[in-house]
Amino acid sequence: MGRSPCCEKVGLKKGPWTPEEDQKLLSYIEEHGHGSWRVLPIKAGLERCGKSCRLRWTNYLRPDIKRGKFSLQEEQTIIQLHALLGNRWSSIATHLPKRTDNEIKNYWNTHLKKRLTKMGIDPITHKPKNETLFSDNHSKNAANLSHMAQWESARLEAEARLVRESKLRSQYSLQQQQHQHGSNNNSVFPSQSSSSTSSSSIQVLDVKEEGEKEWKGYEDSTHLLEFKDLIEGSSMAFSSTMQHDMSMINVAEDGFTNLLLDNSNSDDPSLSPESGGECNTCDGNGGDGGSDFYEDNKNYWNNILNLVDSSPSDPLF
DNA sequence: AATGACATCAACCGCGCACCT
DNA sequence: CAGGTGCGCGGTTGATGTCAT
Known part of the structure; x- marks a missing residue:
């Protein structure tokens, strides 16, 4: 079935998020939870599609995210x-x-x-x-097949x-x-400071x-x-x-x-x-x-x- | 200092699944 | 059961940063 692109509406913004947008999204979720992503941007006063908001939240704004080098x-x-x-x-x-x-x-x-x-x-x-x-000819070995079955299992x-x-x-x-x-409880949300990788x-x-x-x-x-x-x-x-x-x-x-x-x-x-x-x-x-x-x-x-x-x-x- | 090549990563896109009517 | 809708996932892109020349 066909599906219309989520950002087809003229006026919906794309590209990097501004600190103001981040703040709007944060404040809204902090107060109401994300609820339906579809309606969130309208309620939060964001000119973004819900998908974009969800992505921004899950990949960047969520308070329980650790950033930086992997150990x-x-x-x-x-x-x-x-x-x-x-x-x-x-x-x-x-x-x-x-x-x-x-x-x-x-x-x-x-x-x-x-x-x-x-x-x-x-x-x-x-x-x-x-x-x-x-x-080699092991590929025809029944034991090999057994191991593959074990692997799959x-x-x-x-x-x-x-x-x-x-x-x-x-x-x-x-x-x-x-x-x-x-x-x-707002304490789980981080205090404001600048990010090393973006303007968030x-x-x-x-x-x-x-x-x-x-x-x-x-x-x-x-x-x-x-x-x-x-x-x-x-x-x-x-x-x-x-x-x-x-x-x-x-x-x-x-x-x-x-x-x-x-x-x-x-x-x-x-x-x-x-x-x-x-x-x-x-x-x-x-x-x-x-x-x-x-x-x-x-x-x-x-x-x-x-x-x-x-x-x-x-x-x- | 200028510039081109390469690396990084935030964000987008399209698809599939689950759920609802 | 079929169709519509929302969400999440994985692949990909493109803007930006960094390095080499």
Whole structure:
């Protein structure tokens, strides 16, 4: 069915938002909540379409948005979840508190994708480029098909969890919004200050310095190699679910599983073994890597599902 | 200092889904 | 069930900033 463009009306403004427009939108939502985006601009006295207002709010004006450089932990999470979910930015964003899907998408396209490509890793499949998934007669192997089924099954399960979680979140945010409106608590809205990236009146939570420090470390060649190992470990682990080559299992254990679970210096509790994720390598033995492929795979996927199932810093869950 | 190339990111666009009538 | 409407998502664009020459 055809749909008329939301901004077709003559007079509706497009392009960058002015501080005055931001203020109008903020004040309105602060007082009334956003309600119907369609009617919001009229009620708020904005010459914008509802879609534009919603975008401005969700990607920039919302008080619970963190801006600035992504931390190493955030980068890891993005890479891991992208390997699992692909370009489903909104799903990925639910696991990066205070980050918007748009921001994550931009960050992936401008930073991570290029970096992976430079390292010789396919940013789509997360596999080293010189390694094809079904490069030999394994592609006809029944076990391979079984692994693919496991992959798909785990992926679908993860998706189902994400949907479930997303619904819970939206219910929660709705309740919060109603509560805020009811109590007229304005403290959650930032005080006025200038943004480093735009003329908006919104205060920017400055994590830039911290992020820069972290990335400076990465740009050091030694750390770059470590980063490469990290990413390749992740990639190899994914391919291990597809290939019946037992040597790959060791890589899976040493690479991605550790990446997921061995976050001793992480501030993200969901990524630590204490969070409930089982890990057959956590005992330090690492296993013989060949005797229990399916158990390994089960644990491997459990780890991923735990990551997806956990909610990094949301007190609700 | 001027300018062109490249990088970044806010914002737009079109599509699909969910819900309502 | 079909059609209309609103919303959210993902892809893309273009203005602006930064860097290299």
